[in-house]
Amino acid sequence: MNPHLDQLHPYPFEQLRQLFSGVVANSGYSPISLGIGEPKHPTPAFIEKALMHAMAGLSSYPSTIGGEPLRAAIASWLEHRYGIPAVDPATMVLPVNGSREALFAIAQCVVDATRGKAAGGALVMSPNPFYQIYEGAAYLAGAEPYYVNSEPGRNFAPDFGSVPDAVWPRVQLLYVCSPGNPTGAVLSLEDWRQLFELSDSHGFAIAADECYSEIYVGATAPLGALEAAHQLGRSSGEHPYANLIVFSSLSKRSNVPGMRSGFVAGDPRLLKKFLLYRTYCGGAMSPPVQAASIAAWNDEHHVQENRALYREKFRLITPLLREVMDVELPDAGFYLWADVRRTGLSDLDFARRLYAEYNVTVLPGSYLAREAHGINPGRNRIRMALVAGVDEGLDAANRINEFCKSLA
Template sequence: MNPHLDKLHPYPFEKLRQLFAGVTPNPEYAAISLGIGEPKHPTPAFIQKALAHGVAGLANYPSTAGTDALRGAIAGWLERRYGVPALNPATQVLPVNGSREALFGIAHCVIDASRPAPLIVCPNPFYQIYEGAAYLAGAEPYFVNSEPGRNFGCDYASVPADIWPRVQLLYLCTPGNPTGATLSLEDWKQLFALSDRYGFVIAADECYSEIYHTSAAPLGALEAAHQLGRSGGETPYARLIVFSSLSKRSNVPGMRSGFVAGDPAVIRKFLLYRTYCGGAMAPPVQAASIAAWGDETHVQENRVKYREKFALVTPLLKEVMDVELPDAGFYLWADVRRSGLSDTEFARRLYAEYNVTVLPGSYLARDAHGINPGSGRIRMALVAEVDEGVEAAQRIVQFCKSLKSL
């Protein structure tokens, strides 16, 4: 067997299952899960209709590159959303079966394991796919801790100078999972300068880009590159690729539809890799995806729902824990140390006593540079409808107040 498999950590939800083993939750309460970031808002009817009408295409093998119409729809959305020059749909856009498989696969395409001790830089806490991709590509992850004082941004200037020459790929997530933090133009300027100097590829995971809580949409990687003069010339978007998905934007996590876009040289190699993997998107999913990328009304309505939830839930929770409205995304990243419990004990007791599931922050991070930046925190996914989110918050407040009365 591949020895790299032995380096993989259990997935956070497997750790959570083990944490809850033997616990019978209080039967007085119906179960509410804030543990998994799975959108629960209804899938728009027009997307369902387009999916059903697309079944005629099942009689054909789909191309890994997708149809011209799908790539054109994605390129059109990128141009409208980020104000970037029109990307070439044939060379700069590639549909994928959800961003997860693409984020994993890109490491196998980029990493040259023949070079000594290759590294992949990851934020910490992080989406665990980044770590698994690093190990199975023959590299090692190098974690850069998020810092509360930087609005949970990572200080890449803190990375030692002798690390960067070994870096071949840098994963980042903006808006971040679990913190909701976004990158500024100055952050991007710094990262592009490092990429230019050391030659590594930047993989920007932007799956939460359409859920934000202010009037200003988060700055995208392609948008930043364009503003910094990196979208044209012989090497447009040099060593930059972005990953996005319809799962959160359009409430279709089961459809498994996303895209990769950016540097045509990287896209060309990634298409070759995915052709061998059999990573073609099913024709009905392509048809539904075209419809979804072409409509913004349902995205705006979805965003209103999240804003309503966060506006109601965040003030309730602030009574009993340190939590702030994030820049974007559908998570709350809360410090629960005021409770006097560790993040794991907090999650276990909350589940046992109030039947609410949250994810311990330490499960989403690794010990790095002397700390685990997720320790003492919990991640709450506000993915259900408003009433359920408010009910969960009220139970959490009751739980925390009960601790203080002991």
Template sequence: MNPLLNKLQPYPFEKLKQLFAGVQPNAAYSPISLGIGEPKHPTPDLIKKALTDGLSGLASYPSTVGSDALRAAIAGWLERRYGLPKIDPATQVLPVNGSREALFALAQTVIDPTKGDALVMCPNPFYQIYEGAAYLAGAQPYFVNSDPARNFAPDFSSVPEDVWRRVQLLYICSPGNPTGAVLNLDDWKELFDLSDKYGFIIASDECYSEIYFQSEPPLGGMEAAHKLGRTGYPRLISFSSLSKRSNVPGMRSGFVAGDAEILKKYLLYRTYHGSAMSPSVQTASIAAWNDERHVEENRAKYIAKFKQVTPLLEEVLDVRLPDASFYLWARVDRDVAISDTEFAKRLYAEYNVTVLPGSYLAREAHGINPGQNRIRMALVAEVEECLEAAQRIVEFTQKLS
């Protein structure tokens, strides 16, 4: 067996299952889960219709590169959404089966395993795929803690130069999971300058980009590169997905875009990896990327939901409205000394509400676990269920204090 598999940690939800083992939740309450970031809003009818209309394509093997029509739809969306100049659908865009598998596969493509000291850098807390991708590519993860004083942006200025020289790939998530923080243009300039100096590739995970609460949409990596005059998006690959934007997590549809030279090698890897998108999913994806009305309606639901839920939880927890994404990232020990795991376990036992301990989403690095004593709440259900969960959390927290 591959010995690198032994480096992988259990996924956060497996840890949560172990935490709850033997706990009988209060039967007086119906179960509500805020633990998993799985969209619960209905899938738009236009996407379901396009999916069934495309079933005739199942009789053909799909190509890894995807159809011309799909790549054109993705390129068009990028140009409209981020104000980008003409994107070449043939060389700068590649459809993928959801951003998760693509984020993992990129590390296998770009890491040079002959360099035993290779590093993959990522924010902390983080999406666990980044860590697993690093280990299985033969590299080591290096965690940069998110700083609450910097709107949870990672403090890259704290990284020593000898570390930067070993970095081959940097994962960044904006809007962030779990913090919801969005990088600004100065943040991106800092990353691009570091990439130019040390030669590493930036993987920009932007799967939450269409759920936001400000008047201006979140800045994307390719958008930042364009504004800074970086023609051709050197050493930058952006990842996006329909899962959150269009409420189709089960469809497994997304894309990568950016540096054409990297995508050329990435496509070569993927032809062997066997990750071509189903023709029917391609047809549905074209319909989704070409329509913004359902995205605006979906975003309005989240805005209304967060507007009602956040003030309730602010009464008892250290939490505020994020820049974007559908998570609340709350500190639980504001008024009482309690760990994130104990908070989650007791909340489940006494009020039948599931939240995810923040320490499960981070690693101890540089002397601290930046997720400690925090919880992540995914407000993915309809507003009534999220409000009920918030009211139970308020009652539980008031009882603690």
């Protein structure tokens, strides 16, 4: 067996299952889960229709690079969404079966564990708290994760300025999640300037996870990595978007998590190697999913309706929760990242008792982070995914409010 498998931590939801072991939820309440970031809004009918109408395409093998119509639709969406120059569908876009599998695979493609041995070992850097795929990808690539703690004073954006100078030469891959999971933090243009300069100096690749980019509360859409690169003059020349690739998905944007459809875009040199790698992995997207994906990327009306539902939930739910815990609106995304110390309970005890007494599931923040630089930045926090319908989400918020007041 691959010895690196022994380095993998249990996934947060397995830890949650163990935390709830032996607990009987109060049957007087219907179960509501805010624990898993799985969209619950209905899938738009036109996407389902496009999927069904393309079922005849199952009679042939799809290509790993995907069909030109899909790559063209993604390229067009990127250009309009981020105001960037023409994106070459042939060299700068690659469809993938959801961003999760591609985020894992990119580490296996770009990390050279042998090159880092002389300096103390290859590093894969990620924010802390983080999406656990980044950590698992690092270990399976033979590298060591390096965690950059979030900074509460910056609405929980990672504090890359805290990284010692001696660390950066060992970094081969940097995962960035903006908007962040679980914090909702969005990197600024100055954050990107700093990261691009460090990448230029040390040669590491940047994998920008942007699967929450289309869910935001304010009037301004979050800044994207390709957009930042363009504004900083990095979208043209001999090596456009050097060492930068972005990962996006239809799962949250279009409420189709079961379709497993996303893309990778950016540096043509990185994508050329990534395509070669994926050709051997068998990561081709089926023709029906490609057809449905084209329909989804070409339509913005359903995205606006989806965003309006999340805005309504944030408007109704956040004030209720703010009465009993420290919680603020995120920059973007559909999570609330709340501090529960006012209740007198740890994040683990809070989640366990809330489930037992009110049949509401939330995820302890300490499961989403690691002890790094003397602290676990998720400790005493909980993540609440506002994925349920408006009425169900409001019901959950009222139960949490009542639970917290009962503790007092």
